[in-house]
Amino acid sequence: MRRLLTDSQASRHEEFKSFVKLNVEPFAEQWDREQEIPRSVISSLAQRGYLGCSLPADYGGQGSDAVTFGLLNEALGRGSSALTGVLTVQSMVSMALLKWGTAEQKRSWLPPLATGKMIGAFGLTEPGAGSDLQSLTTEFTRTSGGESLLLNGHKKWISCAQFADLFLVFGRLERRPAACLVPRNAPGLGVEPICDLMGFRAAGLAQLHFEDVEVPSENLIGKPGFALSHVAPVGLQYGRISTAWSALGLLRGCFEESIAYAAARRIGGGTVGDLGMIRSLIARMGTDLEAGSLLCHNACRAEDDHLPEAFERTLTAKYFTSKAAVRAASDAVQIRGAAGCHGSSPVSRYYRDAKIMEIIEGTTQVHEDILGKMFVARAGGPGK
Amino acid sequence: MSPEQASGIKDTVRAFILGSIAIAKLDDDDDLFGSGIVNSLFAVQLMTFIEKAFGIEVGMDDLDMENFKSLNATAAFVLRKNGHSAA
Known part of the structure; x- marks a missing residue:
């Protein structure tokens, strides 16, 4: 992924990953078990400005580009899909308001959303x-x-x-x-x-x-x-960008956990990673990770360039990464066997969370219906 | 607005719609929304295209079907946003 990023984007990604490693990964299981994210954790996202990542500095945001926003979701998605959900919906509300709010509405509501004083x-x-x-x-x-x-x-x-x-x-x-x-x-x-x-x-x-x-x-x-034709789609576009990247982060988690396990776990005279059938699963996971990364970047570059293609590219990225995350999580559990089915392993949570990503911000089937229709339309109408 | 300016805008928007929607032809006065040519999924894409292609920003005050109901209406809207008065 590094070669796709500017120096600034790569630096921010490292910052995001460090934050997640320290503040999210060690606690994600507990939040999942207790079905609650402590408000202090959301406050720590806010203190770093992450909840206003995409909003302009004029409103108290960081004014980051869509790629950087995606990288934040990817890093958070590696740690906790549930926590990423806070950023997802905060951005959906904020970006819809940024586009369609009056000057007075934006002055009143965007600063507290950008700084996390208010959760949307x-x-x-x-x-x-x-x-x-x-x-x-x-x-x-x-x-x-x-x-x-x-x-x-x-x-x-x-x-x-x-x-x-x-x-x-x-x-x-x-x-x-x-x-x-x-x-x-x-x-x-x-x-x-x-x-x-x-x-x-x-x-x-x-x-x-x-x-x-x-x-x-x-x-x-x-x-x-205009609420369903113009207001909701702006929020949903950011929701899909967020979910696509979050699924990519979960996919990276499955990949990293799987290769580490495959290299370390002894079986017979070698390791699990010596087994061809395990290598097949890991090969698919790694390939999906690379392909998903490219699709997510493609979507965000179109968003940053304000291209109409951003809609289709984001649908494609979300469709692919959410499906790939489900596959990868299933395979990550399979590679670990019984240990993968227990809450002590993050892959069991990944397995449950991944399925949700195929449903939120438009189900896989809704994506297939829209994308299929768009692709067929390229052939033109009657007599074209 | 000059007829040439309006015609250029209409041709640009027409080419985008015909490249995106499975219809064979699109006349200047065809009803884009009432006919179903532009549905809720395509509306924001069309708006984004118009913003990008003509260097304008569509804001809350511009949310009026009259601005986008046809190629003729869209051309008039783009020219107004760019400071041209109606002919």
Whole structure:
């Protein structure tokens, strides 16, 4: 990966990896077991400016390019997918607000998000609306004076909602898709933790229940009618970049754990790594790691160059790395045998977390549907 | 706006759409959103292309279907953003 990076990006990657080695890897198992990330850990991300990595310095962010943002997610993904989830949703909320917020909204909300004084969550999925976002039923209605909105409905599977301070909530206003910022302390907002997930167990998922929650109309982000076509996609683009790189970090974890085990574990007169069938698994893992790295860089270079291709390249990267992470985690457990099935080995957690990455920010099947359609369209329409 | 400027913008945007969406032709007044040519997945890609190709930034105040409903509307929007008044 080193040869793809500028000196500055390579230096930041080393910084990120050192942070993860010291502050994340030794504790990730405990967070997973206890299904909770200590607030002090999130504060340490904030203190280093990582939660505002992509936001401009004018708003208190680091103004990093997309590649550097990706490298941060890769390093965190090696240590804890759940912790990376905090950065994922913080960026989804922040970048949607940066693109579509008014000057006043950006002045009010972006600095606390950039510095981590405020943790955001992306309130999109509903019990009856996951991949099919057109089915959203959460509803905003205008109060008689028009100065505020009343919010009613339910959201589900919302990452970081257990501890978030601010929610970007999607619903309908006068039947048009709308997005609105809702503070956690708004009366009528209930947060119901979702526990015992298969993976991402410490990511603080929750259901949100809105019962006549009153929010100022000035909290609307973008204009009604554009929430699903313009506001959500900007957040989801950063969500997919984050998840693609996080899966790449998990894949690197599987690879590093596997080659170390294969080289050290004695069997018969040699090591596990002497066995052809183990080498096959490791060869695929290493090749997927290289290919995933190239796809992630390709996506972020397009994002940094503000190219429309960034959408397709990011979908491709997320699709590939999340699937490759599942394969690699399965093989990493297989290489270790019984030891890989126990919580004392990180690969058992990788195995559970990897599957979640095939689901969040668009399932593998949604990616296949979109990408397949885009690729076929290149052949042109009737008579073309 | 001059007809040449508007025509150049329309041709550029038309080429991008025809290269991305499986349709055979696209006329200047075809309804991009109402006809389904541009769906919610393609809207941000099209916006990003327009921003990049013509050196403008689409902001919250520009979120109006009238600005993007057709090639003619898009050309007029781009020229307005670049400081040209409507003819």
